[in-house]
Amino acid sequence: MTRIDxxxxxxxxxxxxxxxxxxxxxxxxxxxxxxxxxxxAELLQWVREADLPAEFASPERKERIGDELADVFIxxxxxxxxxxxxxxxxxxxxxxxxxxxxxxxxxxNVTGRLVSxx
Amino acid sequence: MTRIDxxxxxxxxxxxxxxxxxxxxxxxxxxxxxxxxxxxAELLQWVREADLPAEFASPERKERIGDELADVFIxxxxxxxxxxxxxxxxxxxxxxxxxxxxxxxxxxNVTGRLVSxx
Amino acid sequence: MTRIDxxxxxxxxxxxxxxxxxxxxxxxxxxxxxxxxxxxAELLQWVREADLPAEFASPERKERIGDELADVFIxxxxxxxxxxxxxxxxxxxxxxxxxxxxxxxxxxNVTGRLVSxx
Amino acid sequence: MTRIDxxxxxxxxxxxxxxxxxxxxxxxxxxxxxxxxxxxAELLQWVREADLPAEFASPERKERIGDELADVFIxxxxxxxxxxxxxxxxxxxxxxxxxxxxxxxxxxNVTGRLVSxx
Numbered sequence: 001m002t003r004i005d006x007x008x009x010x011x012x013x014x015x016x017x018x019x020x021x022x023x024x025x026x027x028x029x030x031x032x033x034x035x036x037x038x039x040x041a042e043l044l045q046w047v048r049e050a051d052l053p054a055e056f057a058s059p060e061r062k063e064r065i066g067d068e069l070a071d072v073f074i075x076x077x078x079x080x081x082x083x084x085x086x087x088x089x090x091x092x093x094x095x096x097x098x099x100x101x102x103x104x105x106x107x108x109n110v111t112g113r114l115v116s117x118x
Numbered sequence: 119m120t121r122i123d124x125x126x127x128x129x130x131x132x133x134x135x136x137x138x139x140x141x142x143x144x145x146x147x148x149x150x151x152x153x154x155x156x157x158x159a160e161l162l163q164w165v166r167e168a169d170l171p172a173e174f175a176s177p178e179r180k181e182r183i184g185d186e187l188a189d190v191f192i193x194x195x196x197x198x199x200x201x202x203x204x205x206x207x208x209x210x211x212x213x214x215x216x217x218x219x220x221x222x223x224x225x226x227n228v229t230g231r232l233v234s235x236x
Numbered sequence: 237m238t239r240i241d242x243x244x245x246x247x248x249x250x251x252x253x254x255x256x257x258x259x260x261x262x263x264x265x266x267x268x269x270x271x272x273x274x275x276x277a278e279l280l281q282w283v284r285e286a287d288l289p290a291e292f293a294s295p296e297r298k299e300r301i302g303d304e305l306a307d308v309f310i311x312x313x314x315x316x317x318x319x320x321x322x323x324x325x326x327x328x329x330x331x332x333x334x335x336x337x338x339x340x341x342x343x344x345n346v347t348g349r350l351v352s353x354x
Numbered sequence: 355m356t357r358i359d360x361x362x363x364x365x366x367x368x369x370x371x372x373x374x375x376x377x378x379x380x381x382x383x384x385x386x387x388x389x390x391x392x393x394x395a396e397l398l399q400w401v402r403e404a405d406l407p408a409e410f411a412s413p414e415r416k417e418r419i420g421d422e423l424a425d426v427f428i429x430x431x432x433x434x435x436x437x438x439x440x441x442x443x444x445x446x447x448x449x450x451x452x453x454x455x456x457x458x459x460x461x462x463n464v465t466g467r468l469v470s471x472x
Contacts, residue, residue: 038392
């Protein structure tokens with residue numbers, strides 16, 4: 001039942017307790033986010049599409065990629081916090097806007113895009 | 119008060135309503151995640167460290183980057199969902215493990231890393 | 237017949253002529269590289285595997301992705317130059333090492349990895 | 355004196371000799387490229403701007419990042435090859451276009467961007 005705001009506060013406290021805020025400027029955090037997304041990519045890159053379900057049905061592999069997705073999330077919430085962005089509110093607002101931009105029927109519904117461009 | 123599990127369900131419903139699940143295989147979602155992280159990077163890349171606070175004190179800039187961070191989060195929750203990963207549980211478990219791996223004092227506390235390696 | 241060393245010199249001159257070196261610190265260049273890789277990813281993310289050959293047989297699409305791959309290359313050579321790395325020599329050395337690490341037959345030849353880990 | 359076209363041919367031969375082409379579809383190669391850019395980012399993420407010159411003056415660190423930049427280049431040339439893109443020609447054309455788009459004087463010369471948007 002993890003709440004984004006509570007997890008953001010926990011990651012901030014974790015950073016403060018270790019005096020790591022001095023390393024966590026926005027550019028460094030985006031580099032860290034890039035590094036973690038790269039680790040997710042490396043877990044998938046050579047798995048062929050037909051083999052993906054079996055690959056991630058394995059508890060060991062699911063835990064492994066879950067761990068990397070967690071790293072992406074930890075840096076994402078920390079970056080948002082450092083920038084003064086309310087990630088939960090921004091995400092809710094974006095999804096609401098996407099519902100308008102991509103009606104469930106009609107000519108706009110032609111892509112698999114989850115997000116609309118500004 | 120956004121909860122990860124509820125937001126995951128909302129993004130899943132959004133995708134199902136548009137019949138977009140067929141596009142949302144894990145590899146395609148990681149590419150989409152990469153694309154959105156790239157958009158965050160582009161907003162920061164030429165801003166000099168000293169100018170960052172002023173840059174993102176601007177409500178327009180804060181909303182702009184918040185919108186891109188939201189896109190990253192939307193794809194992250196969708197990717198976790200498609201892989202059958204409980205993102206909130208994985209994140210809580212990772213932060214707990216990091217607390218053990220990086221004590222608040224002592225020789226391990228020498229980096230700004232928020233995440234521990236497996 | 238583009239040579240990496242000559243192209244590196246051309247990109248350096250381009251940057252110096254515009255007095256852009258002051259923006260091109262290593263971290264900013266990695267963010268720019270991330271942004272361009274993200275643009276490549278966005279061109280592929282929703283194209284289904286079976287549709288890829290037709291998609292990029294189109295001269296317009298091939299030129300479009302070639303333009304983004306060029307952006308990745310421009311930032312890569314600039315980043316190597318700023319770091320004092322001879323990209324061509326590093327690439328030749330890495331490929332030679334990979335030939336040893338991944339024999340063309342036998343038990344090591346079990347992945348699609350083009351690169352070996354240190 | 356590495357030439358892009360010759361290196362592209364060498365990486366193609368390396369892949370064919372190992373029967374790895376079957377893994378090297380465009381989406382998988384972009385994931386691999388993302389993974390390698392992520393490794394470059396990880397080498398820089400916690401190094402503070404003032405410490406960067408000393409960090410990469412070290413031969414060991416320079417070789418380490420050169421090795422990762424080489425991995426990015428290897429996947430970039432392989433991806434271009436698989437897509438039928440002449441990377442050298444695309445890069446020369448893009449740099450030439452950037453010279454027009456960003457005159458060395460005047461109002462356009464206001465960013466550190468190395469690349470122009472289409």
